[in-house]
Amino acid sequence: MAGKAVVKQPTSAFDFEIVEGVSDKLTTVVASSSQSSPWIDPATIKLRQRIGRGLFGDVWLATRHQATADYDEYHEVAVKMLHPMKEENINVVLDRLGNLFTQCQELQHICWLQGLSVINGKLCIVMKFYEGSVGDKMARAKEGKLSLPDVIRYGTDLARGIMELHTKEILILNLKPYNFLLNENDHAILGDIGIPYLLLGVPSLSSDMSRRLGTPNYMAPEQWQPEVRGPISFETDSWGFGCSIVEMLTGSQPWSGKSVDEIFKSIVKRQEKPHIPEGLPPAVERVIIGCFEYDFRNRPLMGDILHAFLSSQEAAYGVEGWRDQGSRVNSDKLSGSGYSKWLVLKDQLQIGDTVRSRKPPNSCKPENMEVPGGTIVGMERDTERNGFVLVRVHGIHDPLRVHGSTLERVTFGLAAGDWVRLKTNGKKHSSVGILHSIDRDGSIAVAFIGLEIFWKGNCSELQMAEAYCAGQFVRLKGDIFCPRFEWPRKRGGDWATGRICHVLPNGCLVVNFPGMLVFGDENSSFLADPAEVEIVSFDTCPGIVKKYQHLEDFHWAVRPLLVALGLFTAMKLGLFVGKKVRRSKVKKGRNPVIHIEGQQGDAQNAAWLPPKVANIIFREGASVTTTSR
Numbered sequence: 001m002a003g004k005a006v007v008k009q010p011t012s013a014f015d016f017e018i019v020e021g022v023s024d025k026l027t028t029v030v031a032s033s034s035q036s037s038p039w040i041d042p043a044t045i046k047l048r049q050r051i052g053r054g055l056f057g058d059v060w061l062a063t064r065h066q067a068t069a070d071y072d073e074y075h076e077v078a079v080k081m082l083h084p085m086k087e088e089n090i091n092v093v094l095d096r097l098g099n100l101f102t103q104c105q106e107l108q109h110i111c112w113l114q115g116l117s118v119i120n121g122k123l124c125i126v127m128k129f130y131e132g133s134v135g136d137k138m139a140r141a142k143e144g145k146l147s148l149p150d151v152i153r154y155g156t157d158l159a160r161g162i163m164e165l166h167t168k169e170i171l172i173l174n175l176k177p178y179n180f181l182l183n184e185n186d187h188a189i190l191g192d193i194g195i196p197y198l199l200l201g202v203p204s205l206s207s208d209m210s211r212r213l214g215t216p217n218y219m220a221p222e223q224w225q226p227e228v229r230g231p232i233s234f235e236t237d238s239w240g241f242g243c244s245i246v247e248m249l250t251g252s253q254p255w256s257g258k259s260v261d262e263i264f265k266s267i268v269k270r271q272e273k274p275h276i277p278e279g280l281p282p283a284v285e286r287v288i289i290g291c292f293e294y295d296f297r298n299r300p301l302m303g304d305i306l307h308a309f310l311s312s313q314e315a316a317y318g319v320e321g322w323r324d325q326g327s328r329v330n331s332d333k334l335s336g337s338g339y340s341k342w343l344v345l346k347d348q349l350q351i352g353d354t355v356r357s358r359k360p361p362n363s364c365k366p367e368n369m370e371v372p373g374g375t376i377v378g379m380e381r382d383t384e385r386n387g388f389v390l391v392r393v394h395g396i397h398d399p400l401r402v403h404g405s406t407l408e409r410v411t412f413g414l415a416a417g418d419w420v421r422l423k424t425n426g427k428k429h430s431s432v433g434i435l436h437s438i439d440r441d442g443s444i445a446v447a448f449i450g451l452e453i454f455w456k457g458n459c460s461e462l463q464m465a466e467a468y469c470a471g472q473f474v475r476l477k478g479d480i481f482c483p484r485f486e487w488p489r490k491r492g493g494d495w496a497t498g499r500i501c502h503v504l505p506n507g508c509l510v511v512n513f514p515g516m517l518v519f520g521d522e523n524s525s526f527l528a529d530p531a532e533v534e535i536v537s538f539d540t541c542p543g544i545v546k547k548y549q550h551l552e553d554f555h556w557a558v559r560p561l562l563v564a565l566g567l568f569t570a571m572k573l574g575l576f577v578g579k580k581v582r583r584s585k586v587k588k589g590r591n592p593v594i595h596i597e598g599q600q601g602d603a604q605n606a607a608w609l610p611p612k613v614a615n616i617i618f619r620e621g622a623s624v625t626t627t628s629r
């Protein structure tokens, strides 16, 4: 390969340095001589045929030449060649790829990574070549779908593979049947080891790709704009897994035939979900329904999915020729709590934990708390991994027996779901966010607008922040001149007031403006950073004028209605006064003369008009006065 090679001392298990080629400007990567180095000399790879072109790169069938002192070996390999990227980013990606390579060694359900290389200036991942994929098998199958036993078996393999990567904190973000490879024993192997995650934050040369973090048909709502609607998390892969299982069962790709923009609108704006076929084993059906929860906190983790698939294997084998049977289990919302079972399972309570009653979803203040605060002193476990616990509450003699799902753990005064503010202001992200997890040692994961992944730190870096919930009215603070998101103004130029209709997992507020009349396709909802808004309520509006103005925020029809009502009242009042005056004149025995302003002719000519006609004239806008002759 043309280019200049520079060897430097390894700083880790492997090490690279990139230098620009002399003649052809190709980039050359040189690795250390470390044994575990993933580096493969590009001269030993001969590309034969391209077998796929994806959003993140091409896959080639290639031959790899390995020479030892005694013999030469030639193997078929698959080479994933990433799309070109800016030179300054190559080092970053190579570093990440190197880490990934180390992490993926000896994982059983992940495709075998043989090494890394740079061919024609493009970063390459050299893998074992597998004979086919689940996607290929579907393409050959009748109606393009697989049998239920196969789906459950492949699903179990894949859930294991995804869990292996999740344990290493790697997200895949690109789960789809063509990325599930099949080995010699017909087991499914994960063929994508998280390329979109690897490229996170690395600007792409392709404008098409720079907008996306996965394959649109399989992307979760938060995956479309993770810094706005995110962050991406392990549960983002649960959505992609759910889409793949549905496709394997039905033979049709979720949102098939829709454009990228239409898919975005369906998933993100309209909160639609892929259609789940009916009649699946109940545990599988429940878990797949859970995979399509809009808020990723309500989705199952891969461990829950694996549990459901394993428990359904026998049931699936009992079904001959699976059909859509028309029955449906209920979704897994815990009765009365509004939270999914999957959310509750994520935090297992222990004896000694400080707990309080879980507040209802979308509530700003704790209400009717059975346990305002207490300590767990005993536990009963049932088969569903959560059961009743005994809580000692201050001031009550005997411990209370409460279901664990109704409680939340409070550690250092904080519980998952609390609104928090960073004590030091973040640079590019909002300072207000939502706490997603707190470990017993105080380590935390917080979602902030502006970050694609969780912010991780210690609870000492946070303080409680004001909570927001759907239904509240908010307005940009007066000192915000350049808001993070576009925000409408009123006629006078002041920031308009809107109502929160949805709170995203990172605290981003989705706000609509019922006080403003929207025509056609005009954008009716806006986003807001909770750090930039203030709550508007009748209590906080000073004076009657401001209170009236707030009334107008409730519905655009309030103003015209009140104007009409005012006119009507004025008219009624005018008539009433007019009649009174007329009667008093008649009583005095004199005829009233009506002067109609704005009418031509002598006012006296109108004296013969009966009062009803005068009323009509009055209604039509002429002002009427009466005088005595």
Ligand SMILES: Nc1ncnc2c1ncn2[C@@H]1O[C@H](COP(=O)(O)OP(=O)(O)OP(=O)(O)O)[C@@H](O)[C@H]1O
Pocket: 051, 052, 053, 054, 055, 056, 057, 058, 059, 078, 111, 127, 128, 129, 130, 131, 132, 133, 135, 174, 178, 179, 180, 181, 191, 192, 215
């Ligand atoms: N190691 C491998 N062995 C055999 N075939 C493979 C291997 N890796 C990928 N393939 C196949 O190559 C084809 C293209 O794969 P690739 O992952 O590039 O495509 P894609 O999934 O459409 O794109 P992307 O993953 O970039 O979104 C697929 O059919 C896939 O099954």
